[in-house]
Amino acid sequence: MVKKPSQHHANIPLHRNPRVRAVVFQVVAISLLLWFLSIIAGNTVSNMAERGITVGLNFMGQVAPFEIGYTPFWDYELGVSKYWEVLVVGIQNTIFVSIFGVFAATLLGFIIGILRLSPNWLVRKMASAYVETFRNIPLPLWIFFWYVAVFLPILPPPRDSFILGAGFFLNKEGLYTPKPLIENSVTASIFFILLLALVVGLFYLRRWAKKRQDATGEIFPFASTALAALLIIPVVLFYALGSPLHLEYAEMGKFIMTGGINLNFSFFVLWFALTVYTAAYIGENVRAGILAVSRGQSEAAHSLGVRHTPTLRLVVIPQAMRVIIPPTISQFLNLTKNSSLAVIVAYEDIVNVFAGVALNNTGQALPIIAITVLLYGTLSLGTSAILNWYNKRVQLTER
Amino acid sequence: MNNTFTPLPSRTPPGNTIGFVGWLRQNLFSSWGSSLFTIFGIYLLLQFIPPAVQWFFLDATWGGSDRSGCETEINGETADAPGACWTFIRVRAAQMFFGLYFASHADQIWRPILMFVLFFAMLIPLLLPMVARKIKNAIGLVLIFIFPIVAYSLLDGSWLGMPVAHSSEWGGFLLTFILASVGIVAAFPISVVMALGRRSEMPIIRSICVFYIEIWRAAPLITILFMASNLLPLFFPSGVNYDKVARALIAITLFQSAYMAEAIRGGLQAIPKGQFEGADSLGLGYWQKTIFIVLPQALKISIPGLVNSALQLFKDTALVGIIGLHDFLEITKVASRSPEWIGYDFEGLIFVSIFYFIFCYAMSKYSQGLERKLDTGHKT
Numbered sequence: 001m002v003k004k005p006s007q008h009h010a011n012i013p014l015h016r017n018p019r020v021r022a023v024v025f026q027v028v029a030i031s032l033l034l035w036f037l038s039i040i041a042g043n044t045v046s047n048m049a050e051r052g053i054t055v056g057l058n059f060m061g062q063v064a065p066f067e068i069g070y071t072p073f074w075d076y077e078l079g080v081s082k083y084w085e086v087l088v089v090g091i092q093n094t095i096f097v098s099i100f101g102v103f104a105a106t107l108l109g110f111i112i113g114i115l116r117l118s119p120n121w122l123v124r125k126m127a128s129a130y131v132e133t134f135r136n137i138p139l140p141l142w143i144f145f146w147y148v149a150v151f152l153p154i155l156p157p158p159r160d161s162f163i164l165g166a167g168f169f170l171n172k173e174g175l176y177t178p179k180p181l182i183e184n185s186v187t188a189s190i191f192f193i194l195l196l197a198l199v200v201g202l203f204y205l206r207r208w209a210k211k212r213q214d215a216t217g218e219i220f221p222f223a224s225t226a227l228a229a230l231l232i233i234p235v236v237l238f239y240a241l242g243s244p245l246h247l248e249y250a251e252m253g254k255f256i257m258t259g260g261i262n263l264n265f266s267f268f269v270l271w272f273a274l275t276v277y278t279a280a281y282i283g284e285n286v287r288a289g290i291l292a293v294s295r296g297q298s299e300a301a302h303s304l305g306v307r308h309t310p311t312l313r314l315v316v317i318p319q320a321m322r323v324i325i326p327p328t329i330s331q332f333l334n335l336t337k338n339s340s341l342a343v344i345v346a347y348e349d350i351v352n353v354f355a356g357v358a359l360n361n362t363g364q365a366l367p368i369i370a371i372t373v374l375l376y377g378t379l380s381l382g383t384s385a386i387l388n389w390y391n392k393r394v395q396l397t398e399r
Numbered sequence: 400m401n402n403t404f405t406p407l408p409s410r411t412p413p414g415n416t417i418g419f420v421g422w423l424r425q426n427l428f429s430s431w432g433s434s435l436f437t438i439f440g441i442y443l444l445l446q447f448i449p450p451a452v453q454w455f456f457l458d459a460t461w462g463g464s465d466r467s468g469c470e471t472e473i474n475g476e477t478a479d480a481p482g483a484c485w486t487f488i489r490v491r492a493a494q495m496f497f498g499l500y501f502a503s504h505a506d507q508i509w510r511p512i513l514m515f516v517l518f519f520a521m522l523i524p525l526l527l528p529m530v531a532r533k534i535k536n537a538i539g540l541v542l543i544f545i546f547p548i549v550a551y552s553l554l555d556g557s558w559l560g561m562p563v564a565h566s567s568e569w570g571g572f573l574l575t576f577i578l579a580s581v582g583i584v585a586a587f588p589i590s591v592v593m594a595l596g597r598r599s600e601m602p603i604i605r606s607i608c609v610f611y612i613e614i615w616r617a618a619p620l621i622t623i624l625f626m627a628s629n630l631l632p633l634f635f636p637s638g639v640n641y642d643k644v645a646r647a648l649i650a651i652t653l654f655q656s657a658y659m660a661e662a663i664r665g666g667l668q669a670i671p672k673g674q675f676e677g678a679d680s681l682g683l684g685y686w687q688k689t690i691f692i693v694l695p696q697a698l699k700i701s702i703p704g705l706v707n708s709a710l711q712l713f714k715d716t717a718l719v720g721i722i723g724l725h726d727f728l729e730i731t732k733v734a735s736r737s738p739e740w741i742g743y744d745f746e747g748l749i750f751v752s753i754f755y756f757i758f759c760y761a762m763s764k765y766s767q768g769l770e771r772k773l774d775t776g777h778k779t
Contacts, residue, residue: 022600022601025601025604026601026602026603026604029603029604029607030603030607033607040634043633043634043635043636043637044633044634046636046637047632047633047637048633050637118433118436119426119429119433120426120427120429120433120436120437120440121426121427122426122427122436122437122440122441123436123437123440126440126443126444132760133756135759135763136755136756136759136760136763137714137752137755137756137759138714138715138716138717138718138728138755139714139717140717140718140720140721140728141717141728141748141751141752141755144728144732144748145748145752148744148748149744149745149748337618337619338619340619340621340622341621341718341721343621343721344721351619351621351622351625355622355625356625359625359629365629365630365633366630366633369622369625369626369629369630372618372622372625373614373617373618373622373626376617376618376619376622377613377614377617377618379617380613380616380617381613381617
């Protein structure tokens with residue numbers, strides 16, 4: 001007679017059964033965790049009661065009793081603006097410096113990465129000296145160094161600004177850029193809609209060109225067409241619509257500069273420090289990515305008769321990008337997180353102005369820290385979602 | 400008659416492709432573009448290096464005991480001398496390395512020095528390859544379990560009946576060292592548990608561990624330090640009052656444990672499935688399998704990742720100045736703000752930078768060497 005499989009299990013004592021053990025283990029773990037959390041919650045409630053603070057979000061509707069110096073996109077007014085506006089300004093400033101930093105660091109990082117692979121010995125060594133210097137000295141030290149030892153002494157007062165050309169000025173007040181002003185809102189919106197249409201049209205042109213090349217082998221010179229269209233059509237449109245925008249340049253007034261857009265000194269120093277620091281890390285990613293494409297790939301392309309430039313564009317760069325992009329996206333996240341060091345240069349980011357000043361003014365440590373962590377958490381979850389999506393997409397093409 | 404074919408001796412390569420000239424042509428002047436880059440690079444170096452050497456060495460002031468040595472008279476007015484004022488660093492070295500208490504109690508300064516000597520006396524044999532494994536294991540155990548007690552009693556002094564240097568008075572490099580090393584050692588066991596939990600098949604355990612790891616990795620260290628200084632006093636029963644250093648240590652440990660857990664998870668993922676199955680077929684239970692089969696291999700693979708995160712933490716501790724601790728960077732700022740040395744920030748920052756650079760560069764080179772040595776080629 002064949003034994004039923006259940007008879008085997010019948011011999012196993014309950015404490016050896018993996019399923020029972022798993023349930024017991026998890027129940028114990030979760031009750032320990034709940035017990036720990038309840039102790040903390042109890043302590044917090046009694047401590048709060050002792051100090052006379054009621055936890056809640058009511059403070060967000062109260063007027064904030066402090067000034068914020070740098071609020072480029074928000075009409076923050078002392079005595080009128082409330083705590084929730086402090087949060088909004090903080091988020092804006094964090095995003096503002098991060099976006100500028102990400103663009104500049106990517107550009108500089110790619111240059112550094114390519115220079116590190118230069119056939120020229122001196123260039124290679126100088127690029128690695130750059131990378132090692134930035135990677136082996138802490139960022140807080142760098143930020144403070146740029147602030148106190150470099151920009152504070154060398155930047156001139158507004159009267160003797162460094163003129164960078166094209167309406168850009170650099171002085172102790174920060175960086176001044178030209179400001180586009182809308183002359184006629186109707187023609188301006190037509191202008192922007194037509195620009196958008198141009199970009200969409202180019203996108204479809206590229207799809208058509210690729211389809212035709214796949215079908216017939218005929219190559220359409222897309223890159224040069226697109227470049228010419230993007231250079232010429234906006235200019236023609238701009239004048240055809242009677243110049244709907246004009247640029248307002250910063251000017252030296254009696255005591256201060258007026259007009260233009262002012263990116264203040266703290267912003268400039270923080271942006272600069274984050275950019276040159278992160279560029280060292282991105283440069284390493286770029287170098288590793290290019291080295292990861294085996295030499296056989298470009299040799300094979302050459303032996304098929306593909307020229308040097310198409311080989312780079314169609315064979316080497318797409319494969320290198322697969323290696324470069326994921327760690328570079330993590331560096332973008334790191335840059336955003338590192339922008340929380342803003343307090344060193346008194347830039348008013350979310351940590352400085354909300355988790356710092358607002359917390360000290362209200363004593364609402366719990367909600368304020370929770371909101372800050374939640375915001376950074378959302379950002380980091382979003383980044384890892386993008387990363388996972390990208391990794392899945394490029395993995396499909398792997399052979 | 401000799402019929403053996405004797406080839407003509409090879410001609411020597413052209414003179415400009417070998418030796419120093421050949422190297423120059425190949426590496427610096429291989430094309431027009433390359434030559435331009437070389438010339439521009441040399442121009443940059445000439446612009447930068449001679450003035451730097453002049454400032455750093457030639458014009459620098461090394462002696463003296465106050466700022467008068469660093470100043471010159473120009474047209475009857477005192478002005479800074481053109482070179483660096485290393486006198487500042489020399490006079491304030493005790494403060495920068497050991498903090499305000501030991502700098503002002505010169506008779507007690509042997510305590511932190513003895514601690515560092517003991518530490519390096521134990522660390523160096525651990526890093527050398529020729530020391531036997533058994534000795535290394537013994538030293539490692541002493542370093543992790545006994546040394547912290549010795550170090551604390553030396554620094555604090557109350558257990559040995561010496562004048563008490565309370566932890567709030569520790570500072571400088573000593574504090575940076577304490578924050579980083581205690582953070583790393585205390586975070587290690589937590590990170591192993593969390594990494595194992597994240598790989599567990601039990602859904603509740605796994606989600607707790609994932610939440611723990613991701614929450615600390617999402618927030619920047621500065622918010623976690625703010626959290627520690629503002630929230631921890633609320634979490635503990637009233638009356639329990641940890642000082643600033645202890646709070647920062649808790650924050651750093653939690654933060655670091657998440658990063659180390661991710662490094663160890665990488666090691667766990669790299670272990671071939673056959674190892675788990677082999678352990679299962681030998682009848683080993685979960686803990687036996689984990690301790691004897693999985694962890695030894697996983698930890699070895701994750702050593703480079705662990706060293707990198709340790710290095711990162713060592714650099715990150717430079718921001719504890721923001722919550723009012725006098726670490727290496729902050730105490731240097733304090734020193735250069737004192738009335739007798741005001742205006743010498745630059746020297747202080749350069750000194751701290753060089754110190755950090757040497758430390759981190761050596762550590763990262765050591766870790767790269769270790770990575771090469773540990774790569775036994777058993778990858779699947």
